[in-house]
Amino acid sequence: LARSLVSSNLISSMRNSFISHASTATVVFMLLLLSTTCKAQLSSTFYDQNCPNGLSTIRNAIRTAVSRERRMAASLIRLHFHDCFVQASWAVQGCDASILLEDGERNAVQNKGSARGYEVIDSAKAQVEKICPGVVSCADILAVAARDASVAVGGPSWTVKLGRRDSTTASSSLAEQELPRFTDGLDSLISRFGTKGLSARDMVALSLYNESLKDEHIYHCPNTGSHTLGQAQCSSFRGRIYNNGSDIDVGFASTRKRRCPDTSGQLGDSNLAPLDLVTPNSFDNNYFKNLLQKKGLLQSDQILFSGGSTDNIVSEYSRSPATFKSDFASAMIKMGDIGPLTGSASQIRRICCAIN
DSSP states (O other): HHHHHHHHHHHHHHHHHHHHHHHHHHHHHHHHHHHHHHHHHOOOOTTTTTOTHHHHHHHHHHHHHHOTTHHHHHHHHHHHHHHHOOOTTTTTSSSSGGGGSSGGGGGTTTTTTOOOOOOHHHHHHHHHHHHHHTTHHHHHHHHHHHHHHHHHOOOOOOOBBOBBBOOSOOOOHHHHHHSOOTTOOHHHHHHHTTTTTHHHHHHHHHGGGGSSOOOOOOOOOOOOOOOOOOOEHHHHHHHHHSOOTTTTTTHHHHHHHHHSSSSSSSGGGEEEEEESSSSSSSSSSSHHHHHHTOOSSSSSHHHHGSSTTHHHHHHHHEEEEEEEEHHHHHHHHHTTTTBBTTTTTSSSOOBBTTTO
């Protein structure tokens, strides 16, 4: 009887284990199928028939904005990055223009007071609405704007797949959970990017735009009332330049201390410093050359070249700007595939900062 009972329990346990594994496999398969289906619905020719002049209209708007302020190119690329990166397995977010909505992701610690370029996207949207009302999504405008901003400052171009729709929700708590922080260690950064389907190589290529940009002007949504090109605020790199560590060039630290006081809470907290000292307004590989010289402004910059697994990638990019540009373009394409809303899901917003 005891033998029979043990056998029965063993069979039951094996059956439950099989069902559990089968259920998990089914869920994983369905998620992969859904992801593949969403990506398959995106196409670079999506607007060729119903808004043939839409992309050129966006391009002209971005060129105008960047010609007025070259730093805006970095801001727009980072804005697209921070939109796409906020996506969890249980949440329908991703490249859905959720960052453009007021009182949501833009209030996350990693975005508040630093994410910028909202007015440029809203302006591009308004111009597109004049020729193709209710057709082109804000999510697609943001994706195209990032590509056009790169080109405007000498960076690479890439084919942008289109057909995304706009979300009706945005979560600051999810953004704070998902977005990289300048205090993240190398393993943490690699893990964060890995959950989005991005490799360590993708992470290094995109690292110029993962960091903290800062602008004190506050942009309010119209009609509702309310890193080579990047810069960082003093409060985000103070710890690095004052810790007297062996991973920072002494002269570089001394220069940065001139506009960054060693005590928080002072007016200098918001003072800016460029991530790239040599060519701060151009898209090039000097950022990686700086890392080899221990002149990374943020700790999460320098950690990419600190005896870890990404050292060889940084070295390669410092030697070959062509390789860096090619990898950057490839990584941007992959990033644009993170969780797009397609088909009948959600909406096409009339203005990007508010739902219809």
